[in-house]
Amino acid sequence: METQVNQKVDTSVPSAKEEVEKSLSPFQLAMRRFLRNKLAIVGLIVLSFFVLVAIFADLIAPHSPTAHNLYNIDAKASSEHWLGTDSSGRDNFSRLVHGARISLTIGFFAMFFTVALGVLLGSLAGYYGKWVDGLIMRATDLMMILPFLLLILTIVAILESVTITLFITIIALTAWPNLTRIIRATFLSLREKEYVLGARSIGASDFRIIFKHFLPNAVGPIIVNATLMMATMIILESALSFIGFGIPQPTPTWGNMITEANSLRILENHWETWVPPGIAILMTVLAINFIGDGLRDAFDPKSNQ
Amino acid sequence: MKMSKFWLLLILSLSFVLVLAACGNDEEASGEEDDTADEADDNDTDDDAGEDGTEEDDAEGDEGEGEAQSGGTLTAGMYSAPGHQFNPLFYSDAYEANILSFTHESLVQLDENLEYEPALAESWEINDDFTTITYTLNEGVQWHDGEPLTAEDVYFTYATIADPEYVAAGGVRTNYVVNLSGYEEYNSGETDTFEGVEVIDDRTVAFHYDEPNIKILFDTSFIIVPAHPFEGMAISDIPDASASRDAGEVVGSGPFVLSEFIEGEQYALTAFADYWGGEPYLDGITWRVIQQSVMPGLLESGELDMIAEPNGVPASDFDRVDGLDNVTTYMTQDFGYQYMGIKHHHRTTDDVEAGAITPDNWVENEKVSDVRVRQALASAINRQGIVDGLLYGMGSVMEAPFPEASWAYDADAVNEYPYDPDRANELLDEAGYVDVTGDGFREDPDGNEWTLNLDYPTGNEVRERTAPIIQEELGAVGIRVDLRQPREAGPHFDMVEADNTDWDLYLAGWSLAVGDPDPAGIWQSTAAYNYTRWNDETSDELIQKAVTPPDAFEVEYRAEVYNEWAAHVSEQVPMVFLYSSDNIYAYNSDLQNVKELPAGIYQDSHLWYLAQ
Incomplete structure (x- = not known):
C-alpha cells in the first residue's frame, strides 16, 4: 500500500511534493507522524489532565491531604468527603489529588535524572570507546548484577529517612545502566558514519560532534526510553510505597493510598479508598505508554505511516 | 501498527472490565478463594506433619467425637x-x-484469679517471715533432649541472671534476683556460689531472701532454663550459643x-x-x-x-x-500499654558497648528536660481521640502505668492531661519555647531551632497510624516533629535499647506480666528496661518504699505508695502513656x-x- 502511494506521488507531481518534504526536518516529520497516532493523542490528553491536576492540587483538593480526623475514620463517600476518609480520617479525594503531584513529580524527575546520567555515561562510553568504554561498561555490568528492586529495598532500609529528593536520587543512581547501554550502542553505530568522519576531519571538537551530530541522531531512542521509564518509575514508587519502603506516611502518594487495601475490611467494604488511586495509576501509566509507543513509531525511520 | 493498536485497546478494555468485575463481585470471588485456600492449607499441614503422618491417622481411627x-x-x-533470641534469659x-x-515453663504460673498455681513445681512452702520459699519440683520432668530437669537447672537460671557479666551480655531481668541473699557478693564476683538459691536435692530447691519478700512468688516465677547445654560456657557467649538461637538446639521443658x-x-x-x-x-x-x-x-x-x-x-x-x-x-x-517514650538521657557509646546502665554517666537530653514541655506533649495529643477513633473505643487512656484491672490503679490519684492544645500552648510559652522566627514552630528558650525526632516501628498498625497524628497534633501547638522513616520492630527496639542516638521521642509498648504491679523492672532508674533513661530520685525511693517490709505486706499500704508514685509520674510525665487497648484474641472454633x-x-x- 505504502509503496503504491509513493509511486503515485513520484509520477504525478514530483517536484512540488519533494519541496514540501524537504522543508520538513526529521523532527518535524516525526511530530507529524506522532500527531496522526490517535492513541498517542489520547495518552497525551490523559497525561495532561493529570499534570494539570497535580499543578493545581491545592486549588482542587477540598481538604488538607494530611489532616486527620479521629472522629471520622473510614467514612463513606459524602458531600463533605467525596471519596470518604481513610483509616486515620484523612480525606481520600484530597489525597488522591495530591498523590498525583507526588507520583508525577517522582516519575518525571526520577526519569529525568536517570536519563541525564544514562546519556552522559552512554555518550562517553560510546564516543570515546577504549578504556573509557571498558570502565563504564564494567560499571553497568556491576550495577546490573544486583537485582534492581532488592538494591533499592536495601538502600531504603539502611537510610534513616526517605524524602522525595532522596528517593529520586536513589532511583536515578540505580536505574541508569539500561539507558546507558542503549545510548552507547546507538553511539557506537553512529561513530562509523561518514559524516562523523567528515566532521572530525574538519577539526570539529569532541563536544561539537557529540552535541551536533550524535545526540540529534540518538534523540529517538532517548525520548522513547525516557517516556517508558517514567511509567516504570511511577509504578516503582507505588509498589515501594505499597510495601512500606517508599515515601513514608503521611505524605499522600497513590501507592500509600493503595496500602490501605491490605485489610480485607477495606478491600471489601471501602472500595472508594483504593479503587480511585488504582485507576489513577493505571490511566497514567497507560497514557504514558501510549505516548511512548507513539513516539517510537514516530521516530522509527522505517515506519512510513 | 494497526494490529498493535487493536491489542492495546483490547488490553485497555479488558483491564477496565477486570477492575469493574473486581468491584462488583467481591464477595463471590472471595468465597471461591476461601475454598481453595482451605485445601491448600490442608495440604500444607499434611506436609508439615510428614513424619507423624501415620500417628495422626491412627488417632483419628481410635477416638470418637467430643x-x-x-x-x-x-x-x-x-x-x-x-528477634533471634530463644533463650528466656536474654529474650x-x-x-x-x-x-x-510454648517451649519453656516456670515454677509457678497465674490462674484465672491472677494467683499463682503450681507449674513445674509440684508444691511450695513459704516460711513465716517470708524470707525463704522452698519448691518441690514435679517428678519426671524432662528437657526436650531427654535430660531430667533438676534443682540444678533452677540454680543455673537464677545464678546466670545474678552473674556479674549478665547485664553486659545483654540481659535485662536482674529485677528477679536483686533481692536474693548473697546477690551483692555474687554479682561483684566475690564468691563463686550464689547463696540466694539453695539446691537441697534433685527435686527440692529453696530461695533465700535477707529481707522479707512480699512478692516472693512473683520473684521466683521466672522461666527455667536448662544448665547442661550451656555448661562451661562464659555468660557472654550464651546469647550467641546455638542452644539459644537454632531450631532443634533450643532446649526447654x-x-x-x-x-x-x-x-x-x-x-x-x-x-x-x-x-x-x-x-x-x-x-x-x-x-x-x-x-x-x-x-x-x-x-x-x-x-x-x-x-x-x-x-x-x-x-x-x-x-x-x-x-x-x-x-x-x-x-x-x-495489662500492658502503648506509650510515646521520651529520651530523658542518652547513654554514652562506651556504656552502650559495655552494657552498663549507670545513671551517673548519662548525658541529659536538654530538648525535653523541662517538665512543662513534657506536660505540654501530653496535653497536645488527643489520646481519647485515638482510643475512640483508631481503637473504636476498645481501650482506655492512662496517666500512670497501672491498668484499670490492677489493685494499684486509682483514677483519682493522678494528674490528668485531657486533650487541650491551649493548655499545651500556655505551658510552652511559660517554659520559654516561643516562635521567634515566625515560621509557625517554636524555638527553644535560647532562640535555637527546636526539633523533636519521632521514631516508630512498623507492625502494629494502630501504633503506626498514631505517629503521623502525633506529628500533626504537636505541630498544631508549634512543636516541630521530625517524623522518621519507620523501622521493622527488631531494629527499632535494638535502637531503643542502645540509645547512643539522637532520639527524642519514640513509640513503643509494654506487654506486662500481671503477677505484681511493682514497677521496678521498668521504672527504677538503673533498670535495663528503663528505656526512657528517666533518672528521678523521688520515683526510685517510692518504688523501693512500696516493697519494703514490714509495711509492704499490707496491700492497702502498697496501693497507697503506688498512688503516690503514680501521682509523681503523672506530674513529671516521663513518658506519654497513649492508651491501653483491649486485647482481642481470636482462634479457630x-x-x-x-x-x-x-x-x-x-x-x-x-x-x-x-x-x-
Missing part, C-alpha cells in the same frame, strides 16, 4: 518477627515470648519444641512426646509472621487459626472477626480446651486439640 483428638497443626499469626520482645510460651524456622517468616513448633503433663494432642503449632491487616482475612478463610499476643485482632476488625462462625473471640484487658485467662490463652497448650 473426645480430645490427636493430630493437626495449628497456625498462629503475629505481625512482627521475633526481650513479645514476639520471642510467643515462641517461648514445655509441651512444644522449636523444630524449624525461616527467620522472619515462619516458626514451626512440634509436639514434645515426653512432656511431663502428657503428650500434646496437637502435632505442632506454626507461627507465621503476617501483616496485621491481612490477618482477619486469613482467619476467616481458615488459613490462620489463632491471633493472640501482642494485641490480638485490630480493634477495627473486631466486629468482622467476632461475627465469623468459625472463629471464637476472647477479649481481655491488656475447632480448637478446643483453650484456657481463657486474664494473663492470656497460652497456658496448658498440651491439652489443646482440633475437633475434626
